[in-house]
Amino acid sequence: MAQKNRAQASRGPDLKVFYGVLAVVAIAGIGWIAYSVANQGSAAAVAPIELTGIQDVDSLLAQARGVIDGDAEAPVQVMVFSDFTCPGCRSFAGLVEPQLKQDFVTTGNVRFIYYDFPLGGTGHRHGFIAARAARCAGDQDSFWEYHDVLFGRQGEWPFAPDVPLDELTDYAAMLNLDRAEFGSCLRSDKYADIVTANRILGQRLGVGSTPTVFIGGRSVPNPFDYDAVKAAIEAALGGA
Amino acid sequence: MTRMGMAVAALAGILISGYMLLYKLGVISTLVCGTGSCELVQASPWSDFLGVPVPLWGVAGYGLIFVTSLIGIQPGRAGDKRIALVLLVAATFAFAFSAWLSWIEEYRIQAWCRWCIASAIVATLLFGLSLAEVRVLRREPDNA
Numbered sequence: 001m002a003q004k005n006r007a008q009a010s011r012g013p014d015l016k017v018f019y020g021v022l023a024v025v026a027i028a029g030i031g032w033i034a035y036s037v038a039n040q041g042s043a044a045a046v047a048p049i050e051l052t053g054i055q056d057v058d059s060l061l062a063q064a065r066g067v068i069d070g071d072a073e074a075p076v077q078v079m080v081f082s083d084f085t086c087p088g089c090r091s092f093a094g095l096v097e098p099q100l101k102q103d104f105v106t107t108g109n110v111r112f113i114y115y116d117f118p119l120g121g122t123g124h125r126h127g128f129i130a131a132r133a134a135r136c137a138g139d140q141d142s143f144w145e146y147h148d149v150l151f152g153r154q155g156e157w158p159f160a161p162d163v164p165l166d167e168l169t170d171y172a173a174m175l176n177l178d179r180a181e182f183g184s185c186l187r188s189d190k191y192a193d194i195v196t197a198n199r200i201l202g203q204r205l206g207v208g209s210t211p212t213v214f215i216g217g218r219s220v221p222n223p224f225d226y227d228a229v230k231a232a233i234e235a236a237l238g239g240a
Numbered sequence: 241m242t243r244m245g246m247a248v249a250a251l252a253g254i255l256i257s258g259y260m261l262l263y264k265l266g267v268i269s270t271l272v273c274g275t276g277s278c279e280l281v282q283a284s285p286w287s288d289f290l291g292v293p294v295p296l297w298g299v300a301g302y303g304l305i306f307v308t309s310l311i312g313i314q315p316g317r318a319g320d321k322r323i324a325l326v327l328l329v330a331a332t333f334a335f336a337f338s339a340w341l342s343w344i345e346e347y348r349i350q351a352w353c354r355w356c357i358a359s360a361i362v363a364t365l366l367f368g369l370s371l372a373e374v375r376v377l378r379r380e381p382d383n384a
Binding site for chain 1: 244247248251252255258259262284313349
């Protein structure tokens with residue numbers, strides 16, 4: 001039996017070859033991790049962070065916070081989950097949102113609430129910091145103006161190879177915001193918790209793509225069709 | 241041969257879990273190739289297990305399998321039932337834990353993390369390779 005084992009061992013792969021393979025895997029892996037650590041860029045939060053205490057819906061709702069446009073007492077609430085890198089969101093923001101606001105928000109019938117839903121991944125990896133940037137603009141009472149600029153220049157910044165801190169700051173300067181204050185906010189983790197909570201809230205509500213629009217608590221199947229959106233709001237007003 | 245395969249797979253598992261752990265600890269701020277929802281998964285309440293970050297469990301578990309596999313390929317260790325038992329139990333636990341985490345991702349978090357999937361593939365591979373240890377455990381004691 002012992003002889004058999006020795007014979008089997010002698011036929012097995014050479015230990016030196018095995019250790020060589022192991023060393024290659026280790027060096028490649030450690031090199032990859034070291035590269036990732038070395039290429040951290042700035043201290044700006046560019047991705048969702050760890051949140052605590054959001055196990056139940058109430059505590060999640062306490063952390064999630066949309067940006068509101070309209071009368072707080074408006075009878076109908078329109079919730080939009082959106083990503084500044086998303087072309088569909090740009091279409092919604094450019095075609096549907098202005099009309100909706102003109103017809104219903106300015107008249108006090110609708111409270112329009114924007115929730116961040118940064119998609120992440122290829123083509124959308126700057127969505128999180130863009131959401132934070134818009135919040136930073138909101139510190140200077142310019143969320144909606146900045147929102148328009150981000151969507152208007154969607155052909156530029158989402159495809160930047162690195163985190164587009166300079167571009168996002170330049171857009172703030174275009175709106176005559178305080179560049180230093182905006183930059184300080186952007187290069188921190190400010191609003192990372194709210195943006196993260198908003199995204200998790202969206203997932204809990206079943207948001208699977210952007211833009212997703214809820215009118216009176218119901219998801220609108222085709223948010224690009226203003227007539228459908230209008231009909232949903234009118235139906236909600238009728239039931240309000 | 242299977243233990244060599246287990247050692248290589250476990251090393252890959254250590255590196256994947258280590259990478260996720262560095263993100264969890266804040267050493268890495270952005271996950272490379274994050275076309276899934278790794279950040280979301282890592283931000284979820286299920287990213288800790290018994291108060292310990294899940295990636296740390298991964299590093300520890302894969303580390304145990306890695307070290308045990310290395311010992312197991314040394315001359316004279318091929319029939320060591322203690323090594324076979326540790327490898328089989330650890331790989332089975334890793335596979336079950338990964339399956340549970342995958343279920344959590346699908347049905348609770350509703351988001352998938354590519355690095356977690358990579359780890360689950362490693363755990364599945366380890367489990368498959370560890371089945372060879374059953375033969376070692378069943379083998380009659382060698383009196384030679």
